[in-house]
Every structure is written in structure tokens, then in C-alpha cells.
Amino acid sequence: MASFAAFQCDTCKCLSAPPHHSCGRCGAVTLRPITLLGRGTLLSFTTIRIPPARFKGQEPYDIAVVDLEEGLRVTARLKVPGKREAAIGDEVVFEGLVEQGPVFRLV
Amino acid sequence: MTRGVSVIGVGCTPFGRHNGIGIIDLAVRACREALEDAGVPNERVQAFYLGNFVSEALVHQGSLAPMVAYRLGLRGIPCTKVEGACASSGIAFRHGVLLIASGLCDIVLTAGAEKMTSSETTTVTEALASAGDAETEMRLGLTFPGTFGIIMRRHMYQHGTTREQVAMVSVKNRRHGSANPRAHFQKPVTLEEVLGSRLISDPLRLHECPPISDGAAAAVLCASDLAEEFTHRPIEVIGSGHAMGPGTLFEMADLTTFESSVAAAREAYRMAGISPRDIDVAEVHDCFSIAEIAAIEDLGFVEKGKGGPAMEEGATALGGPIPVNPSGGLLAKGHPVGATGLAQIYEIVHQLRGEAINQVKGAEIGLAHNLGGTGAVSTVHILRHR
Numbered sequence: 001m002a003s004f005a006a007f008q009c010d011t012c013k014c015l016s017a018p019p020h021h022s023c024g025r026c027g028a029v030t031l032r033p034i035t036l037l038g039r040g041t042l043l044s045f046t047t048i049r050i051p052p053a054r055f056k057g058q059e060p061y062d063i064a065v066v067d068l069e070e071g072l073r074v075t076a077r078l079k080v081p082g083k084r085e086a087a088i089g090d091e092v093v094f095e096g097l098v099e100q101g102p103v104f105r106l107v
Numbered sequence: 108m109t110r111g112v113s114v115i116g117v118g119c120t121p122f123g124r125h126n127g128i129g130i131i132d133l134a135v136r137a138c139r140e141a142l143e144d145a146g147v148p149n150e151r152v153q154a155f156y157l158g159n160f161v162s163e164a165l166v167h168q169g170s171l172a173p174m175v176a177y178r179l180g181l182r183g184i185p186c187t188k189v190e191g192a193c194a195s196s197g198i199a200f201r202h203g204v205l206l207i208a209s210g211l212c213d214i215v216l217t218a219g220a221e222k223m224t225s226s227e228t229t230t231v232t233e234a235l236a237s238a239g240d241a242e243t244e245m246r247l248g249l250t251f252p253g254t255f256g257i258i259m260r261r262h263m264y265q266h267g268t269t270r271e272q273v274a275m276v277s278v279k280n281r282r283h284g285s286a287n288p289r290a291h292f293q294k295p296v297t298l299e300e301v302l303g304s305r306l307i308s309d310p311l312r313l314h315e316c317p318p319i320s321d322g323a324a325a326a327v328l329c330a331s332d333l334a335e336e337f338t339h340r341p342i343e344v345i346g347s348g349h350a351m352g353p354g355t356l357f358e359m360a361d362l363t364t365f366e367s368s369v370a371a372a373r374e375a376y377r378m379a380g381i382s383p384r385d386i387d388v389a390e391v392h393d394c395f396s397i398a399e400i401a402a403i404e405d406l407g408f409v410e411k412g413k414g415g416p417a418m419e420e421g422a423t424a425l426g427g428p429i430p431v432n433p434s435g436g437l438l439a440k441g442h443p444v445g446a447t448g449l450a451q452i453y454e455i456v457h458q459l460r461g462e463a464i465n466q467v468k469g470a471e472i473g474l475a476h477n478l479g480g481t482g483a484v485s486t487v488h489i490l491r492h493r
Contacts, residue, residue, distance in 0.1 A: 017357075018243050024358075044264070044362055046256035047309040048248055052233035055248040063249050065257060065356050075244045075357045088264045101247045 001093040004038040004102070006072055007031040015072040017102075038094030040068040040104070045078055045086055066092055066104050076102040108208040108378065111331030113341035114490065116145025119453040122322035122441035123291040124224045130162050130321075134175040134220035137323035137446075142179075142216070145327035146337045149179065152327075153212040155186040156203050158196025158219035159445035160479075164234035165226045175218070192238035193394060195219060196324065197448030197477030197486030201349050203328045204488075213330045219450070220323035221443035231319050235444065238480040240355045252316055252395065254356060254481050256308035259397035261362040263310075266412035268400065270310065274301040275418050276396040277314050277438055283425060284435020286464050291320045291441030301396075315396035320441025324449035326456070331493075342456050345472075346379030346489030348372055354483030363412075365482035368405035372476070375487040376407075379472075383407035386429060386489070387470040388458045390451035392478035393436040399423075402476055403431060406487070425465055433458065433465040448477035448486065459492040 007016050011028035015036075022029045045064035048055075055061075064078035064086075077100055080086050084106060092104040118140025120133055128136075134157065142149070157172040168174075172186035189199040196219025203217040223231055232250050239245040239254065262268050278298050284290040296314050304313035334341035352367035353359055360366070376382060383406060391406065393399035400414035408429050409417045417423060423431035434440055434454040437447060455473035457463040470492075477486045 044257045044261035046253045046260065046311075047306070048250060048253045049305075049309075050232060050250065050252065050307050051229065051248055052236050052245075052250055053227070053229040054233060056229055058248060061248060063247055063253055063257070065261075065362065073357045075247065075249065075355065077247055088260065101243070 001038050002096050004036040004068065004094045006034050006036050008034040015070060017072060017074050036068055036070045036072060040066040040092055042086060042088050042090045042092055043067050043073065044088055064104060074102060076104045079103060079105040081106060110208050110210055112204045112207045112344045113329055113331045113334040114326050114344065114452065114456050115329045115334050115338045115341050116141045116147060116327035117325065117453045117456045118144060119289055119324040119450050120322050121289045122320045122443055125321040130166055130168055130220050130222035131175050131178055133222060133321060133323040134218055135178050137220070137325040138175065138179050138216060138218050141325035141327050147214060147327050149181055151214050152181055152184060152216045154184055154206055154215045155181060156189055156199040156215065156217045158189045158199035158448060159221060160190055160192055160195050161234040161444060162222065164237065165231065166222050191484045192479030193444045194448055194477040194479030194484045194486055195445045198349060200326060200449060200452055200488065201347050201486050204344050204347050207328055207330050213333055215328045216325065217328060217449065218323060218325035219446040219448055221445040222321050223319045223443055224321050228319065244355050250308065252308040252311055255395040255397055256311040257356060258362055258401065259311055262397060262400065265363055266415065268415035271298065272415035272419050273396050273400060274298055274315065276393060276399045277301045279424050280393060280432050280436040280438040283433050283465055284439020287435050287440065290435045290439045291318045292439045311395060317394060317437040317442035320443045322441060322443035322446045322450065324446045324453050326449055326452050340460055341493055342459050342490050343493050344488060345491045346375035348374030348487040350374065350485055352482035352485065354480050356481060359482065363401060365401060365405050365478060365485060367482050367485035368402060368476065368478060371485040371487040372406045375489050379489045381472065381489070385472055386474045387472050388433060388455065388467040389429065389431050389474040389476065390434060390454050391431055391476040393432055393438050394442060394478065396438065398478070399431065399436065406474070406476055425467065430467045433463060433467060451475035451477060452488065455490050459490055
């Protein structure tokens with residue numbers, strides 16, 4: 001498990017993941033880097049079987065929407081080890097960033 | 108609205124594969140049909156709005172609006188291309204309405220067009236994916252079937268919607284579309300065929316996705332006080348809603364609700380002074396099977412979470428209390444993305460004139476709902492027979 005780099009708005013306290021100029025909720029420019037534990041649960045997920053042209057050859061791959069413990073929601077690649085099957089509500093941990101973005105793994 | 112606006116003419120090409128016909132000519136065909144239907148000569152058209160999404164990516168064509176207008180024989184008028192992903196021509200129609208309501212123009216031509224079949228499926232998938240957030244979600248390799256696969260799994264989990272109920276949307280719309288000579292798919296499918304078709308983005312299957320199609324649609328708008336000059340059966344635009352949403356899955360407060368659709372519907376109902384119960388027929392944005400279930404909930408036809416049971420009970424089929432997508436919807440007609448919003452208007456106008464192929468008996472008020480991106484944009488229009 002790796003820690004997850006995010007941002008917290010000093011004004012409204014909401015969390016966001018990608019670097020922004022200003023808070024997407026209240027508009028304040030005071031965004032502070034914050035480190036999250038990288039633990040969360042699956043809100044939903046899918047397996048992409050027909051990819052966009054530039055992802056050809058990577059299919060099938062899984063993409064999930066994850067709710068982190070601290071209250072941040074992120075969309076990420078999902079790794080499902082071995083013969084396991086993912087289900088909504090399953091625990092996941094942040095594994096790291098790859099070229100395509102964040103990767104979470106089923107616990 | 109300060110000044111009433113009516114649809115006085117509509118046109119729509121067949122949706123499907125138009126080998127050898129370019130996007131400009133497709134749009135011209137739909138516009139010519141609409142102008143003839145309206146009995147409006149070229150010189151009376153004061154402005155042109157064209158909805159289009161991926162012509163630059165797929166057929167390397169920009170500057171589309173004036174080029175289409177010129178080939179139509181229009182001269183000297185303002186021409187604007189509108190892009191709002193798959194809601195592009197719903198927005199084009201909306202802006203035509205606003206231009207007349209403002210008093211600036213009396214007659215405006217609106218259209219939508221897309222040319223998609225000359226590209227490979229993965230190229231089309233990539234072009235369409237540009238409607239999502241490139242920096243957060245689409246960089247992961249997410250697609251629109253993927254987006255709706257995620258929404259579908261969540262809808263089933265959160266609301267108890269069954270796999271069969273979602274698949275029934277495809278069965279219903281393909282049945283409706285089998286009578287529509289302009290539909291890309293005119294062959295019905297069975298529930299077994301839908302559930303047995305190959306997975307595209309789990310749990311979404313092939314027969315729950317629209318075909319890749321070419322097509323164009325158009326509508327002539329006219330100030331209501333002048334409409335009688337052209338037609339004895341104008342269809343009045345009594346409500347117009349247009350709203351935004353987050354445009355990403357991770358920013359949606361609820362993965363089963365499109366805020367943009369809820370807000371656009373609220374605005375349209377308020378303007379029309381009616382409630383969802385007053386709608387006799389609707390064309391909604393069924394870009395995937397699950398999208399129709401979410402749409403009928405977001406539009407208030409049923410409570411959130413009750414779209415699946417409503418589908419199963421036949422509430423949205425022809426003959427039901429609120430027939431949805433009598434044209435066959437995007438699932439049967441096809442989804443030439445820039446043309447879809449106006450093709451919905453085309454169907455609703457025919458329904459309210461009483462001349463639709465799958466006519467809903469006595470339909471007086473109709474609704475068209477167009478959605479773009481991951482719910483980034485939505486338009487809702489309510490039309491009434493005068």
C-alpha cells in the first residue's frame with residue numbers, strides 16, 4: 001500500500017485529487033497538499049473489453065470508482081489478483097501511479 | 108418565454124451507413140427536407156445553428172456550420188456550430204429557440220450531423236471518449252460503454268434493478284425501431300439475445316449499445332405569431348431546459364443520477380407550467396440500455412430507483428402510460444452523436460402532428476431529452492400541439 005497524494009481546500013476543507021488552480025467547490029485558491037492513507041472501498045467498477053485506439057492491446061482491464069476512507073472519491077485502474085472477483089463494497093488499497101493514472105488493488 | 112416559438116418543419120436522413128456521402132451533404136439533406144416541410148424559402152432563414160461533436164476527429168472537417176449553410180444556398184446569415192458532446196444538437200435547437208424568443212430573429216434553421224462509419228470502431232471509441240475528462244478518467248482508458256457499465260453496476264446494487272430489467276430496454280427499443288424505416292437496426296432482439304451478446308464493458312453487453320451510424324436531422328423554428336403563414340399545424344416549444352453536471356464519475360454525488368438532466372428537466376417543466384405526469388410521449392437519451400432507466404428517473408416519470416420495475420411492467424412501452432422512445436431510440440435508430448438531439452425533436456414533432464410511425468394515440472405534449480458526456484450537459488425540450 002502506498003500513501004495517496006491529494007489536496008485539501010483551506011477554506012471549505014473539501015478534498016480533491018488532481019492538482020487544480022482553485023477549489024472546485026468554493027473557488028478558494030488556498031489548496032494545500034495532503035497525504036491520504038490510500039485505503040478505500042469499491043463504489044463500482046467495470047472491465048473494458050473494447051478500448052480506445054491508443055489503449056489497444058491492454059484489454060481487458062478494470063476501471064473502478066473508489067471511495068477513500070478520508071472521503072475523497074477517485075476513478076482509477078483496478079487490479080484484481082488471481083482468480084478473485086471484485087464486488088461493490090470490497091476493500092482496496094492504493095498501489096501507485098502508472099502512466100495511465102492511479103492504480104488500486106483488491107485487498 | 109417572452110415570445111412564443113414553434114417548430115414548423117422537420118427533416119431527418121435515415122440513420123446508418125451512408126457510403127460515399129460526406130457530412131456536409133448529410134446535413135444538407137436533412138435541412139432541405141426540413142425547409143421543404145416548413146415551406147420556408149432560403150431567403151427567409153435568418154440564422155443557422157448546427158450541432159456536431161466529432162467531425163474534426165473523424166472526418167477532419169471544421170468550419171462546418173457555414174459550409175453546410177452555403178451548400179444549402181443560404182447567404183449572408185450568422186452560422187454557428189455547437190458542440191456539447193452527444194447533446195450538441197439539443198443545444199443547437201435550444202439556441203435557435205432563444206434567438207427567436209429574444210426577438211432578434213423570426214425564422215431560424217437548426218440541425219445536427221455526424222459521419223462515423225468511415226472510421227474504425229476503436230477510433231470512434233477514442234473520439235467519443237474526448238467527451239470525458241482527458242486528464243483524470245479518459246487517461247485511464249475509460250470509454251463511454253465503460254462509464255455506463257460502472258453506472259449500471261451501481262444502479263443494480265443501489266436500487267435492486269435486475270439484469271433482465273436493464274436488458275428489457277434494448278428489447279423494447281429494438282421492437283419500436285423495427286417499424287421505423289429510418290432506423291439503423293430494424294430487426295428486433297429477444298431478451299435471450301441481449302443477455303447472450305458479448306460483453307463490451309461489464310455488465311454492459313453488445314445489444315445494449317447503439318450502432319455506429321451516419322446521419323443528420325433538422326428543424327425549422329419560427330416565431331409562433333408568424334407560424335400560420337407557413338403551416339396549419341405548428342408545434343409549439345413550451346419548455347426548454349439546459350444544464351450542466353460534473354462530467355466525471357468521481358465528481359457525481361450519486362452514480363445513478365445525472366444532475367444535468369434533473370436540472371434541465373426542472374427548468375423545462377417550470378417554463379411549460381406542467382409536471383412529468385402531463386407528458387404523453389418522450390424521446391430520451393438511451394445511449395446505453397441503463398441510460399434510459401436513469402433518464403426516466405431523472406426526468407421524474409418514475410421515482411429514483413423505480414426505473415427497472417417500470418420497464419418490466421411495460422410502463423414505457425407503446426401502449427403504456429408513458430411511452431418512451433417510440434422511434435426505437437438511439438439503441439435501434441443509431442447514434443450519429445451530433446444528430447441525435449434533433450432526431451428526437453423530429454420524432455416528437457411527428458408524434459404531436461399525429462403522423463408518427465409508432466403513433467401514441469392522442470399525444471398532445473411530448474418531451475425530448477438529450478445528454479452529453481458523463482452527464483456534463485443535458486437539454487430537455489417540451490413541445491405541444493397547438
